[in-house]
Amino acid sequence: MDYQRSAMRVLRAALPCVASMLVTGCGEMITRPPPEKITECFTQLNEKFEKAYEGILAERGTRRFTVSREMAYDTLIAALTRLAMIVEAHDRFAGTLTVAAPAPKPLSDQEWREVVDTDTPMMASVLCPCLGMYCTTLKFEPQDYVIVINATVLAAGNAGSQVSLTTRMREIVPRPGVPRRDYPPPTGVRLALNKIWSSFDHELAARQLAPPGSRR
Amino acid sequence: MTDDAYPDALPAQHRLHWYLLERVLGQGGFGITYLARDTNLDQSVAIKEYLPVDVATRRADTTVRARSDEQGERYRWGLERFIREARTLARFDHPNIVRVLSVFEQNGTAYMVMRFEEGENFAALLDRKRTIQEAELMRVLLPVLEGLELVHNAGFIHRDIKPDNIHIRADGTPVLLDFGSARNALGHARTVTILVAPGYAPFEQYYSSGEDQGPWTDIYSLGATCYRAIAGVPPMDAIARSKGVLGSARDILVPASAVGSGRYSERLLKAIDHALEFAEKDRPQTIAEWRNELPGLEGAATTTAPPRRTPAAAANVPRTPKISQTEPSAVPNSPHRSPSNPHPEPTAAPSPAAAQPAPLGGPSRPAGPTAWLVASALVGALLGGVAGAYAVKRWADTPTPAPNEELQKIKLQLENALAKAETERVAREKAEADKARAESALARSKAETERLASEKTATEKALSEATARARAETDRAKTESERAEREKAVAERAKADSQKLRKELDVAKAEIERLRNLIPGRPPTDTTPKPAPPPPDAREAFKHYLDLARRGDGSAALKVGELYEAGRGVAASNNWAYAWYSVAERCGVTAAKSKKDAVANRLQPVEIRQADKLAESQADCKK
Numbered sequence: 001m002d003y004q005r006s007a008m009r010v011l012r013a014a015l016p017c018v019a020s021m022l023v024t025g026c027g028e029m030i031t032r033p034p035p036e037k038i039t040e041c042f043t044q045l046n047e048k049f050e051k052a053y054e055g056i057l058a059e060r061g062t063r064r065f066t067v068s069r070e071m072a073y074d075t076l077i078a079a080l081t082r083l084a085m086i087v088e089a090h091d092r093f094a095g096t097l098t099v100a101a102p103a104p105k106p107l108s109d110q111e112w113r114e115v116v117d118t119d120t121p122m123m124a125s126v127l128c129p130c131l132g133m134y135c136t137t138l139k140f141e142p143q144d145y146v147i148v149i150n151a152t153v154l155a156a157g158n159a160g161s162q163v164s165l166t167t168r169m170r171e172i173v174p175r176p177g178v179p180r181r182d183y184p185p186p187t188g189v190r191l192a193l194n195k196i197w198s199s200f201d202h203e204l205a206a207r208q209l210a211p212p213g214s215r216r
Numbered sequence: 217m218t219d220d221a222y223p224d225a226l227p228a229q230h231r232l233h234w235y236l237l238e239r240v241l242g243q244g245g246f247g248i249t250y251l252a253r254d255t256n257l258d259q260s261v262a263i264k265e266y267l268p269v270d271v272a273t274r275r276a277d278t279t280v281r282a283r284s285d286e287q288g289e290r291y292r293w294g295l296e297r298f299i300r301e302a303r304t305l306a307r308f309d310h311p312n313i314v315r316v317l318s319v320f321e322q323n324g325t326a327y328m329v330m331r332f333e334e335g336e337n338f339a340a341l342l343d344r345k346r347t348i349q350e351a352e353l354m355r356v357l358l359p360v361l362e363g364l365e366l367v368h369n370a371g372f373i374h375r376d377i378k379p380d381n382i383h384i385r386a387d388g389t390p391v392l393l394d395f396g397s398a399r400n401a402l403g404h405a406r407t408v409t410i411l412v413a414p415g416y417a418p419f420e421q422y423y424s425s426g427e428d429q430g431p432w433t434d435i436y437s438l439g440a441t442c443y444r445a446i447a448g449v450p451p452m453d454a455i456a457r458s459k460g461v462l463g464s465a466r467d468i469l470v471p472a473s474a475v476g477s478g479r480y481s482e483r484l485l486k487a488i489d490h491a492l493e494f495a496e497k498d499r500p501q502t503i504a505e506w507r508n509e510l511p512g513l514e515g516a517a518t519t520t521a522p523p524r525r526t527p528a529a530a531a532n533v534p535r536t537p538k539i540s541q542t543e544p545s546a547v548p549n550s551p552h553r554s555p556s557n558p559h560p561e562p563t564a565a566p567s568p569a570a571a572q573p574a575p576l577g578g579p580s581r582p583a584g585p586t587a588w589l590v591a592s593a594l595v596g597a598l599l600g601g602v603a604g605a606y607a608v609k610r611w612a613d614t615p616t617p618a619p620n621e622e623l624q625k626i627k628l629q630l631e632n633a634l635a636k637a638e639t640e641r642v643a644r645e646k647a648e649a650d651k652a653r654a655e656s657a658l659a660r661s662k663a664e665t666e667r668l669a670s671e672k673t674a675t676e677k678a679l680s681e682a683t684a685r686a687r688a689e690t691d692r693a694k695t696e697s698e699r700a701e702r703e704k705a706v707a708e709r710a711k712a713d714s715q716k717l718r719k720e721l722d723v724a725k726a727e728i729e730r731l732r733n734l735i736p737g738r739p740p741t742d743t744t745p746k747p748a749p750p751p752p753d754a755r756e757a758f759k760h761y762l763d764l765a766r767r768g769d770g771s772a773a774l775k776v777g778e779l780y781e782a783g784r785g786v787a788a789s790n791n792w793a794y795a796w797y798s799v800a801e802r803c804g805v806t807a808a809k810s811k812k813d814a815v816a817n818r819l820q821p822v823e824i825r826q827a828d829k830l831a832e833s834q835a836d837c838k839k
Contacts, residue, residue, distance in 0.1 A: 050820070057822045086292070089787040093766060096792050096830065102293045146289055150791045152826055154833045166791070166823045172289045182820060 030133050041130035048126055052186035060193050062164040064156050067204065069095060072161035073153040075207060079199040080106075085149065095153040103142035103169065104188070106149075111191050112142065119185040146170045147184065149196075165196065222248065224267060224274050232322055235263060235329065246294070251332060260332040261317065266298040266325045280325035295326055302328040307370060312363030314383075314393045335386045338441075339379035346448045350480045353445050354511065356382065356390045357438065363392050364438070365503040368431045375429065377437035378416040379444060415450030416440040419458050420496050432499045435506050439491025439499075446476040446488070457494055469494075483511045758785030765796060768838035770803025777808070781815060790818050791827050798831035803838075 033041075065072050073092055081087065083106035085099035104112040128135040149167045156162040167189060168182045184192070222240045225248050230237045235252040241262060242249050250263045265280075271287040271294070272280050282291035302319035305328075309315065315331040338356065342348070360382060367374060374381075374392065381394045418436035420428040444450045451457075452469045472480075472488035487509040493499045500506035751757055758779045764772030777796035780789050794815045800808035816824055 053820075054822055061822065084296075089789055089792070091762070091792075094792075094795075094830065094834065096795070098787060098789055098791075102289065102296060150789070150823065150826065152830045154829060164826050164829070166820065166826050168820065168823070172293075 030137055032137075033131055033134055038131065041127055044130060045123060045126045046183060048122070049183035049186065053183045053189055056186060056189050056193065057166065060190075060197070061166065062162060063197065064160055064162050065204070066158070066160045067208075068159060069153055069155045069161040071204075071207065072163055073097070075200060075204045076151055076153060076163055079196060079203045080149065080151075082199050082203065083195060088148075095155075097151040097153070098148065099151075100146050100148045100170070102172075103145040103147050103184075105147055106192055106195055107188060111195075112188075115185055115188040115191065118187040123185075144172050146172060147192075163200070165193065167192065224248065224269065226250070226265070226274075226278060230278070232263065232327060233320065235261065237263070246298075252329075254329075262330045262332045264328040264330065266295055266327075268294055272325070279323045298328070299326050302326075304372060308363075308366055310363045310366050311389065312359040312391055313367065314391050333383055333385055333391055335384045337380060338382035338384055338390065341384055342379050342445055347479075348445050350446075350484055350511070353442060354484075355388060356384065356445075357442060357510070358507075358512070360390050360392055360438070361503050361507055364434060368434070368503055373429060373431060374434050374437075375421065376413060377434055377441060378413040379441055380413075382441070413437075414453040414455075415444075417454060418496065419454040419494060422455060428496060430496070431502055432496045435491045435500055435503065436493075436496075438506075439488050442484075442488045443472050443475070443492060446472060446480055446485075451492060454494070481511050483509070487511075754779070754785035756785070765799065766835060768803065768835045770800045770805040770808075770837055773797075773803060773834075774800035774805045774808050774811070777811060777815075781811075790815050791823050792830075794819060794824065795827040795830045795834075798828060799834050802831065 032038075067075075070092070073095060076097060077087065077090065080097075080099045085101045085106055087097070088100050089098040090096070104115070107115065124135065127138065131138075146169070147167060148170050149165060151166075152164045154162050154164075167184060169184055183189075222243050225240045225243070226232075226237055228237060228239060232252070234254065234256045236255055238251045238253060238260075240248060241251050247267045248265045250265065252261050252263045253259075254261050267274065267280055268291065271291050272282050274280055282288040299319055299321075302316050305314065305316040306319070314333070316328060317331060318329040320327055320329075364374065364377075376394060377392070381392065383391045383393055385391060416437045418433055421433060440451050457469050469492065471485075472492070473482070473485040476485050476488075487506065490509060491499055491506060500509065751760055758776070761772040761775040761779065765776045773796045777793045777800060779785050780796060781793035782788065794812055797808045797812035797815065801812055819827070
């Protein structure tokens, strides 16, 4: 227990950021575990992230609105671009939308610090028992990753609409030998969803207040 | 403006909103800075355009685009940093920090509008003067400290302070420029890409991810800038210093107190040495702390003696451990010692007369003829072989148990000779490097000239041939035109005949069909028009298939899925590929299932559920 606590303390100091996993050897004294061991430990972490991610998405990944599908779609685009996300693909007819931006977008740097503070102990509790002191040499950085958000806007009963969001991390340049990460840290997902829905509500309210034809 | 020097620059008189570009002020790896006119306020501004030439390029329509899709992400990331730099700077309104007036995005890139400051770059000034006097240095340093303190107090550090990033206005006041590397001092998510100026960056900037950097990092760079101003060369690079410090516990940087002794106040030199401490914890931790160590404008030495040329090797001569001037036997010989006055009295605030270096060696009795002979022999030995010289220097560095005037004298002369030889070596290497660069540039220029000449000849030849061809073509066209006129008349007649026949044929066909349909049990003829072939362009093809798929065409849905998966004609997306494969499968396209299952392996369970719902919501299959 003491070991775990001290390892967590070391990791908290050594891991300024959480999202991407840039494995770098920082100490000659600490032996790097074999690649298969690293992969195994990161798989454990991915599974933990996935479980948390699925729970969060089930709770707040989808929302229903009493506005038309078209209005919900336009509102969603405006809400996401307001958060500096870039539209990669859109099909208004089918109701699909893909936006992306360099991590930690749509979070701000300050929000990202919150993610780091909250999720680092959880990561340490998975990685440090598995990798030993080598876990202190891992750096979790958001750069080199792009956050991708896939959204669908479908018709729901009574001329309403249903908006569904999923998110994943895409490597800008894949690193051979480093396990892939699809799932952002849970606190990051929670904060991002809150921020997107808040932006959506704000945008929707503005559109409903605006006189017809004054907004796209 | 788009001359040979700046082929990527926007042309003069190009308009960006209400800014009219006048000329290029300079170009770096990350962009181009223009002098422009704010036509609203009728004043000059400097506009910095983000154009990282290694990942982006200017197109003919003046827009800036990433060189490839792979570099697109990197380009956008850099663009975001650029805009962030502008926003960082815009927080500060201080006379000694460059004033950002606006930032905007246009042409696929971003532009930072800054107040235009006339004057001279501090690096250029130092190149011109080599060293400057203390009072002049303090007139630059103290205002920069004020501005930088504001930046630090706001939680930012500059991280790239060097003479190139300090601009001296016409009235002599300085402005701190280029906050491209600035970052939040207290934690930041991004790992800092190493952007360091050798000699001006402390060791922690080379290895740390940011935790060890703080105001002391900028203080080191300012100390190095001061060192450059008093020594004529920047201090030794921190990596090279680390080898000395870590390898032998001896710092191999010659301290400012040795380089500038006699020409600058002891207080200033000590403050510079403190700022240049190798370990960050040994340096002043805040600007206020460091400022207290500095002499201030009124206390600055105002020696009027012309600055002596300090050997470039000064920064590279190994130094012995710090020992005060009361320990003459162990103090390194100052490389700028004047042979004509080798033993002046030391003084804390040098007057013009005291501008000569303080005696560092020993008693002031002149050396005897024997000593000169020995010195000459040793210098000869030095020039004859490095090994011999090194051995003698080692000997000379060894503290002697009792002062010996002649040996001290010899030692001083020997070290002078060492410093001089080193200076000459560095100067020689620099000259050779300059020459090689110049030759290389000349060769490139020559090759380019030859290429242009060759292209010109080829162009002229092609033009001549084209003219001849065009003439022949005109003659032929004229003949053709006359013939075409005749043929046109014939064709019009034929067309009229054809239309008449077509109408008759349609009437006949309708009659045949009517008669056929009178035959009992015969199915009616299929008159459905055949689908048009897909267009060859990938984007158009995607639209074509998407249109069909939306109308319930299963084969088209399969094609849409394939295009999404391959990223052809649309941004690649496994999510939407999966959805359209599902639609195709639902419409009975058997090939769709295996493709859908293959894509599913790359998706999250929640993404699969999302795509399934999307597929269910699409139009029914066409029967």
